Amino acid sequence: MQTEVLLDRFLDGLAPLAPLAVWAHGSLAGGDYQEGRSDLDLIAVLEGPPTPRTIWRLAKLHARLRTAPLADRLHCTYLTPDAVDDVDRRHLTWAHQQLFKRPVTPVTRRELHAFGRVLRGTAPAGLLPPVTDRELGEFVVSDQRDFWRPAVDDARLWTRDVWVDLGLITFARASVTAREGRLISKREALDLLPGLGAPVEVVEDIRRRRYEDAAPPTEEWAAYRAGLARDYLGPAIDALVASYA
Incomplete structure (x- = not known):
């Protein structure tokens, strides 16, 4: 290996x-x-x-x-x-x-x-001091508010796979951490995203590229996917921050 x-x-x-x-x-x-x-x-x-x-x-x-x-x-x-x-x-x-x-x-x-x-x-x-649930929860919410929410407004980023993948996965993981104080894997995040209202076609696109040998996205799909991801994440992050900030 x-x-x-x-x-x-x-x-x-x-x-x-x-x-x-x-x-x-x-x-x-x-x-x-x-x-x-x-x-x-x-x-x-x-x-x-x-x-x-x-x-x-x-x-x-x-x-x-x-x-x-x-x-x-x-x-x-x-x-x-x-x-x-x-x-x-x-x-x-x-x-x-x-x-x-x-x-x-x-x-x-x-x-x-x-x-x-x-x-x-x-x-x-x-060697490493522990992290309290409060410290963890405050961090994931502030990361969504201060890093990811402004990034959603920068349309140039979201035609790239890495922004779509990390944007949606990080949001799902932050949602669970803020609500329950626990960490989840990327696979678990993908399973949860449809239930959180994320566009299913975008979630399946991420899943195929992460776990299968999927072909690179076409320009047309990348542009359409970017719109779906941004339209979802903007309001979703706002709601998360309003609930837990």
């Missing part, structure tokens, strides 16, 4: 930095992973704050993996013990073939505690 080969190469390359832990979250840990379609979402905990030399070594490691199968889908955020309890802190991250900084969200933190896969070292409970 190409995924395990890539993970082994990554972990071997990271070993000289002696990470305290390396964890998987997202689909890779939650049981809905689709090789070649899903991202490999990882967290590594380094012993101390990354120095310029550490950053150079991490960049070199990821550069060596660049041509490996699935390497473009390997994302890793690098935490340090002194900063794990700051949910707003932006941490060094490799994703989309570059290094930048981003926070480790309450959703990711809850995933790690609930079903994180330990690839090396200490389990998440030994």
Whole structure:
């Protein structure tokens, strides 16, 4: 399996930095992973704050993996013990073939505690503070309000598969988390979306592309699908925020 080969190469390359832990979250840990379609979402905990030399070594490691199968889908955020309890802190991250900084969200933190896969070292409970239901609920609602709702108004985005897929799936997952305080998989989100009023043809389009070898959408379908997705998500997000903000 190409995924395990890539993970082994990554972990071997990271070993000289002696990470305290390396964890998987997202689909890779939650049981809905689709090789070649899903991202490999990882967290590594380094012993101390990354120095310029550490950053150079991490960049070199990821550069060596660049041509490996699935390497473009390997994302890793690098935490340090002194900063794990700051949910707003932006941490060094490799994703989309570059290094930048981003926070480790309450959703990711809850995933790690609930079903994180330990690839090396200490389990998440030994290093990562827990996330309360209130913190989790407030985050998913604010994410819908502050990120996804403005994005719905940008028509240019929604002819792309990734925006349609993540937009609808993230909304369904946020709805369940806000209402029940639990996380669900992408597959569960797709099953729930028709009951939440989402256009069935769009949901089935997402399902085929995620779980089957579906052909790329035509320009006509992509434009029509974009309208359906935006017409649904705008009012749906507004209602969610009004109920739980």
